[in-house]
Amino acid sequence: MSKGTLFDKVWDLHKVSSLPGGSDQIFIGLHLIHEVTSPQAFGALKDKNLTVKFPSRTVATVDHIVPTDNQSRPFKDNLAEQMIETLENNCLQHKIKFFNIGSGSQGIVHVVAPELGLTQPGMTIACGDSHTSTHGAFGSIAFGIGTSQVRDVLATQTIAMNKLNVRQIWCENQLSNGVYAKDLVLHIINKLGVKAGVGFAYEFAGPAINLLSMEERMTICNMSIEGGARCGYINPDEKTFSYMKNKLCAPKNEHWEKALTWWKSLKSDEDSIYDDVIKIDASKIEPTVTWGITPGQSIGINQQIPLLDELSPNDKLVAEEAYAYMSFKPGQSIKDTPVEVCFIGSCTNGRISDLRVAAKVLKDKKVSKNVKAFVVPGSEKVANEAKQEGLDQIFKDSGFQWREPGCSMCLAMNSDKLIGNQISASSSNRNFKGRQGSPNGRTLLMSPAMVAAAAINGKVSDVREFIN
Amino acid sequence: MKSEFTPPIGKISNINGQCISLIGNDIDTDRIIPARFLKCVNFDSLGESVFEDDRKTLKGKHPFDLEENKNASILVVNSNFGCGSSREHAPQALMRWGIKAIIGESFADIFYSNCIAIGIPCFTLPKKSIEEIQNYCDNQFLFLEIDMKNSLAKSKDLNFYLEIKESSRKMFLSGEWDATSTLLENKNLIENKFNQLPYIKFNTNFL
Incomplete structure (x- = not known):
């Protein structure tokens, strides 16, 4: 213990x-x-x-x-x-x-x-x-x-x-x-x-x-x-x-x-004992996008959707389900995958700093005509702060719809839903089957900056090409 | 969907029933009960909507739609069952469909707690044993008799020692799995704790 x-x-x-x-x-x-x-x-x-x-x-x-x-x-x-x-x-x-x-x-x-x-x-x-x-x-x-x-x-x-x-x-x-x-x-x-x-x-x-x-x-x-x-x-x-x-x-x-x-006085002691310790090298991480039906099924923007043979036996069952549900082929690139809906919001990424970073990408740019894009501030305070900073205008000018605060299309309990098998680029937290309101709707999870980039190009894109 | 639903009460020491196998890892609570069915102020009508979207996709071939499973009450699943949302609507929907116990490779934490809180014991077995049960169910009916006290599941052909958290097992055997009354017994200790917590004192601006 x-x-x-x-x-x-x-x-x-x-x-x-x-x-x-x-x-x-x-x-x-x-x-x-x-x-x-x-x-x-x-x-x-x-x-x-x-x-x-x-x-x-x-x-x-x-x-x-x-x-x-x-x-x-x-x-x-x-x-x-x-x-x-x-x-x-x-x-x-x-x-x-x-x-x-x-x-x-x-x-x-x-x-x-x-x-x-x-x-x-x-x-x-x-x-x-x-x-x-x-x-x-x-x-x-x-x-x-x-x-x-x-x-x-x-x-x-x-x-x-x-x-x-x-x-x-x-x-x-x-x-x-x-x-x-x-x-x-x-x-x-x-x-x-x-x-x-x-x-x-x-x-x-x-x-x-x-x-x-x-x-x-x-x-x-x-x-x-x-x-x-x-x-x-x-x-x-x-x-x-x-x-x-x-x-x-x-x-x-x-x-x-x-x-x-x-x-x-509360923080973990220097000599704390943990049940387990894992090390991650943050410098090696690329902008990351999910390709499947669990939040664990993700790859770097420049990687390919894994082949079945590359996966551990335990992951194969869900991978096969994911290829079929998402209509993706193993080995396919995630970059340039066309998206139809772009959603910025949720308890994961609907805060003021999330809106700022997305607005920075969107400034003086237009959302692709093939994309329905909307931003849902996480709270009334976030919405007000964004308005004071003029972020709402940047979103609107780019073609994003500016909405009122709520959970919205993270779980689609209101009227914000995917239709049919639409693909969304979403700053939310779950890409489960049917999560965004359509039984066959598809979700690609990514950072708000990446959603903004996808909205502009109408396809999954590397946000690093937008920021220097 | 069974007609009469009566929630479990008191001691749960024996569960006898037919198994229904549902194959798949990481089956999340959105799949068990899609979010649109959460628009309710009670759990009463959730049973009919359990696995709604998966069932529609499979057009009558989902295990929960098969005629031979209509009286089943012991669900057999694979790993990380019930991951995702904390919605208690998920086990409530399963229970109202007719599920009385679940046996799986592993369960998500919140789903497990929710099941225990409403009287659905969740047992674990190694992957190999689960697959054995699921293969058996493919070809014939499997009726299990679960003995909570000895953590034993018996049938005509297959017998297993089931794993269950000791705290859960004790609660089911004593009938104290509905935690509220147990927690209320420590009324004074709760008051003391409230008065001892440092932040209660310095949160003068708390609402």
Whole structure:
């Protein structure tokens, strides 16, 4: 078992009891909820005649089902309207703070909590969403839970969970120009596989990680789950603290100093013991694109889709499924693959820095006439900041549609969907079959800069040809 | 789709049923229940939509559509089953279709927790044994009797020792897999923990 890591420290601090079966009862410092996975949990509370134990430790927003074109109420989609109403009522009844549309702070739950300063080092954070691992970028221990566990957190502020093992992923050197956090995490998932993280928390560390901005770190931790790890984290440092300073809910004045001292004590000890350590050379990574139906099926922009013989026996089954579903041939180049839809957004890459980097590529350029391109800011704050910087205009001038904040076509619960077997270049996190709303729709995951490049050329392109 | 659905309650010590084999690695929860079916405020009608898109693609040839599987209740899968989204709708949909237990090479973490939380035991077996079961199911019915206490699965021709996390096994045997009441027993400890946590004190601006 691991010892002395940030994970161990935070876990031990939040352990309430050892449960009879051998799992631990863990206190959840911050609970985030949204409209999709919470209604049944509130329903269960009602059935069991229970109340919310610590309403101040739960914060809500609405993201998955919100339309991104017309957000006036009632929503055109009755079911979506019913879901937002249910969340509104549950929050009102249980006195839970809710950042609704128009509040100025609504958005994707994993974008909103960090920008409000709710996400802090040393906390345990849970949410009924697998991308909760995002918050680990601040040195919190954050993981996705299902609806029954949402019920448990509401009722007790705790969950029953087996302690995870800890794998350190040490990233050496630094990413080269035109290569981003998204490329790094896709590369890591490709190298380790999509199930290597089962039973593990991932600690991302090393020079390449230290150099990343907080938003880039969020991209890395966000996709831990795509490598099978429900929790991923990075030790907090000066970048973490300066990002948090003056955020709405961050500690203030003398509390800030106390918080800082405590946060600094949390990071993994020099002599920590890990259950496993993996080394990655960040300088060797190219802009990376997925070609298949799992986030592990990715290649560098100049590589070819692997031949069956090049794959390990365990990967062959899914590779064959992927060739057929994607209509790609083994050995084919990914570069120049025509794309029909370009999507920039999601909890992985819908933050202001993502929009800035994409806008930089798009400035004074036009989206290919064969492409439908749209950008969905991760939150109202991101949207406002982008507007202040004039990024919305750059997107619109290039031919991108500028939308309202939400999860949108990452999972296509609203009306933003692929049609038929369309291929999208997407800055989101999952390329599963049918993920973007069409049962035979196809998704190529890549960085927002790469999506911008693909939008201009109408085909998968190397963004390094656009930036000097 | 079975007619009557009754959720499991209390001790789960024996599960007897026909196996249904579903071949494939990394079958994600979007495939188990596509996101459009998540637009609901309860789980009641999910059973009929389980694997909706995969089933449509296979035009009646998906294992969940085959006449011979209509009474099956033990799902046999390969590796990393249930990866991706945390949606509990996935095991809820399987359960409402009729699945009472799953045997696989491996499971994604959140999917596993969700299954345990709603009373679906997930057992693991080595790849070779899973393939043996899946091959057997190709040709004939396989009825398994699962004995939770001894982690044993028995049938006419095949017998296996199943693996399950000890914490899960104990919870099913004692009937305490619905965690809320167990967690609530430590009310005072929870209060103490809340008062001890350093950040509760310095978060005066918290909402």
